[in-house]
Amino acid sequence: MYSVTKRLDFCYGHRLLNYEGVCRHLHGHNAMVEIDITAEVLNDLDMVVDFSDIKRVVKAWIDRELDHKMILRHDDPLVDLLRAQGEPIYTIDANPTAERLAKLIFEKVKELGFNVSAVRLWETPGSCASWAPATR
Secondary structure, X not given: OEEEEEEEEEEEEEOOOOOOOHHHOOEEEEEEEEEEEEEOOOOOOOOOOOHHHHHHHHHHHHHHHXXXXXXXXXXXXXXXXXXXXXXXXXXXXXXXXXXXXXXXXXXXXXXXXXXEEEXXXXXXXXXXXXXXXXXX
């Protein structure tokens, strides 16, 4: 099995509801995401996929939807307030943890047509969460 990994960087803010630690407050991260793409055979150019294709397609989605946005749980009381102020937000159905964001990005990369095998989201240089489908 061949595999390539593309690294993309973006910035986002969030907070965690029903959480007792400091992450219950609004705060931001300079995130780095690693996207693993696999293939059984190489394409006509002897590649799994061109790195520039991953960057062009996936980075465009990240820049449009997540970069420099406040990512909040859909029922966070701040959602309506921030929208009313014209602040850029992105909502999800669960607490916007690094684990949930890794799965969100995995699902989007798959939807965008890539044979993604895993996504790792580095929330800080020392803290990483990942998501990959279970293997049998």
